[in-house]
Each structure stands twice: as structure tokens, then as C-alpha cells.
Amino acid sequence: MVIELPAHVLTDTRLVSASSTRFRVNIITSRCKECGICIGICPTKVLVKGSKHNEYGFRYPTPANIEKCIGCKLCEYNCPEFAIFVEVLGK
Amino acid sequence: MPSGNSHPLDQYLRTARLPHIWCPGCGIGIALGGVIRAIDKRIKEGVLKKENVVFVTGIGCSARTSFYVNFDAAHTLHGRAIAFATGAKLAKPELEVIVIGGDGDIAGIGGNHLLHAAKRNMDLIVLMITNFVYAMTGGQVAPTTPLGLYTTTTPHGNPEPPLNVVKVVSSLNANYVARASVTHPLLVEQYMYKALGMRGFRFIEILSTCPEVFGRHIGVRDPLTLYNSLRSKVIIKQSPSIDESDLDWEKGLVIGEYLIRDNPSFLDRIKGGSK
Numbered sequence A: 001m002v003i004e005l006p007a008h009v010l011t012d013t014r015l016v017s018a019s020s021t022r023f024r025v026n027i028i029t030s031r032c033k034e035c036g037i038c039i040g041i042c043p044t045k046v047l048v049k050g051s052k053h054n055e056y057g058f059r060y061p062t063p064a065n066i067e068k069c070i071g072c073k074l075c076e077y078n079c080p081e082f083a084i085f086v087e088v089l090g091k
Numbered sequence B: 001m002p003s004g005n006s007h008p009l010d011q012y013l014r015t016a017r018l019p020h021i022w023c024p025g026c027g028i029g030i031a032l033g034g035v036i037r038a039i040d041k042r043i044k045e046g047v048l049k050k051e052n053v054v055f056v057t058g059i060g061c062s063a064r065t066s067f068y069v070n071f072d073a074a075h076t077l078h079g080r081a082i083a084f085a086t087g088a089k090l091a092k093p094e095l096e097v098i099v100i101g102g103d104g105d106i107a108g109i110g111g112n113h114l115l116h117a118a119k120r121n122m123d124l125i126v127l128m129i130t131n132f133v134y135a136m137t138g139g140q141v142a143p144t145t146p147l148g149l150y151t152t153t154t155p156h157g158n159p160e161p162p163l164n165v166v167k168v169v170s171s172l173n174a175n176y177v178a179r180a181s182v183t184h185p186l187l188v189e190q191y192m193y194k195a196l197g198m199r200g201f202r203f204i205e206i207l208s209t210c211p212e213v214f215g216r217h218i219g220v221r222d223p224l225t226l227y228n229s230l231r232s233k234v235i236i237k238q239s240p241s242i243d244e245s246d247l248d249w250e251k252g253l254v255i256g257e258y259l260i261r262d263n264p265s266f267l268d269r270i271k272g273g274s275k
Helices: A037-041 A074-078 B028-045 B062-068 B081-091 B103-109 B111-120 B165-170 B185-196 B211-218 B223-233 B266-272
Strands: A015-019 A023-028 A084-088 B053-057 B072-075 B096-102 B125-130 B176-181 B202-207 B234-236 B253-260
Touching: A037 A074, A037 B223, A074 A084, A074 B028, A074 B185, B028 B062, B028 B096, B028 B125, B028 B185, B053 B062, B053 B081, B062 B072, B062 B096, B072 B081, B081 B096, B081 B103, B081 B111, B096 B103, B103 B111, B103 B125, B103 B165, B111 B165, B125 B185, B165 B176, B165 B202, B165 B253, B176 B185, B185 B202, B185 B253, B211 B223, B223 B234
Parallel strands: B053 B072, B053 B096, B096 B125, B125 B202, B176 B202, B234 B253
Antiparallel strands: A015 A023, A023 A084, B176 B253
8 A cells, every 4th residue: 555645745855955146055854853043043034944844854944045145154054953054156 | 075965064974873863953063063163174284183083972962972973982971071081192192082071961970070180281172062951861950050040950940059160170270261152153163173273171161052951941942042042141252351251141151262371281291291
């Protein structure tokens, strides 16, 4: 018997990324524990609360407003789970 | 490996063990990230070798750090991490031994070892992650709990003034005493980077958040709210005096570099007489 999973349960998205012309924000979804520090700490509100769950049942954030990113890396430094990293793509 | 699709710190972490055991919003992960970034900077400078870094931890939430770092590590008895680290350093002096513990482990159970390692100016880095309670055992009052706060064992407010570990260690023979906070992770990295380039006994207290146990009793259960309330209480000073270092939840918690000295360490003394 095949159990149908509801649509909000993710299948395989270990890495959720979004990039503007200068920065790429990557979220390793399986490490997230939904503490919300990254969402609260971001000075330009790039990250918003997500609706999808990871395999442990936590709703990871999504970099929805990536065009506002200024590359301060506060989310990377303040993530207790080593789940977010920011790459600089170009000047 | 920093580029591509892996976290820049993945080379120093046992990624197969992640996600780690700490509760959502726990500050230990932020503190560990800052510490590993400082080690990474020193390794890239060529000052430090990856195989010479040793983590020694005792018992407690913050002692679980030795399970997640990809360095040599020892998980020892409750409070005896400094004693174990002293032995490791004396047996192999080229090691850079880093002791991580909570306030209950380092200041409470292992307080005597802390005093004597600081008295000897033993070549160790001791990081005390202060979350103000014994969190793993259920939130009992710790030596560092500020006056008047609620914990599991003080339902009418803590009647005892807290132990100021920064002041205690400063009164002994330590070479570097600083206090950082997880709400300012770049300062954790900066102090750790500085400590890695020094000799003798280096002590860094890192104020941390514990939303699950500490926050629940003081009425701030949400990780972000507790993080912001600790952030609003932290006062950064460039060179604070030791008299300002008292842990006072109402007036604020002063962070900064309290003491920088370059006295001969224990290994200098036993190797080359009294330099």
C-alpha cells in the first residue's frame, strides 16, 4: 500500500537557494529547527517563515525577498544549526 | 570546500551527526560557530594545525560540542574537563587544548579545577557558555543565576547573588579574561581569535540563551524574544574594568576584554626556569 503524502510535506529539497545578482542565500533544510532567529535578525527582511516542513517536521525559512539582500551574513553567523550560508557571487 | 553547496564550516563538523541535539534557539550552536570560525582563520594563517586542536568537555549541554567538531575530542567526567586537559597539554605540549563547558560544569562542579588551572597559568583555553541554569538536568539554580530570577528550584526567585567568574579568574594568574555573548557572534570569533594567539590561561565567558529551560521559567519561551531580550541587556565596552563585570539581569551585562597580560605560563616555567 502506498501512503499518499500531503502536498506540504517535502520530498527532497535538502538545499533551498535563492540568488540575486550579488548574493546567494542557501538553507540546508534538514538542519533547520524553526527557532526563527534568522527571520528576526535579518535587517532587510529577506527571510520569511516558510510553509513547507522538513523531514523532522520543522518549517524552514525561505529567502523570499532575495533582491533586498545586502550580504551582511548575520543569518549565517546567528544560525545555531549551521543551516544557512551566504555566498558572494560578484560585485 | 567553502563554495558549492556545503556550509563553509562543514569541513570542521561531523556533518553525519547533524542536526545536533540542542533545542531550537539554543545559543550553543552560535557560540560553537564563532569558535570554529576563529580556529579556521588561525589554520588558514598557518599558526595552528588542524590535527593539533583538541576539544575537551565535561558533562552538560555545551559539553556535547565535542561530538560535533571534526577535531580530536574527549568527553570526560562532570567538571573534570580542565583536569583532563591539563594532563593532555603536559603530555603533548604542541597541542592547542580547548575546554568547553557550561556554567554548571566549569564554575559549579569543576570550580576547584578552574581556580587551580588559573593559578598555575596553565596553557589552556577555557570557554564557559553561561546560560544561567543547569539546563540539562531540568533547570536547577546554577552558581551564575542572577539575583531574583525564577528557576525550577527557586520558585520564589533566586535569593543568592551570582558567582562572578570573570572576577574570580581575574584575581588569579590568568593571561586573558573576556566575556562575549551569542547575540554578538563576531565578538565571540574576535576574542577566540585573540586567545588562540596567546599563551597561558585564557578564559572566555560566553553568555548564551536557553529558551527551553531558562526562558520558560522567566516567562520568555520564544527563542527570538529571549535572544532579543539578552541582546538588549548586553552592554559592549572596549576595555571594561573588572568591577563592572557583575552579572546583573536588571542593570545589564557588560561584555568586553577584561584582562590582557603576557605572564610566563606553566609550561614556560617548567621548561626554562622562571623567564
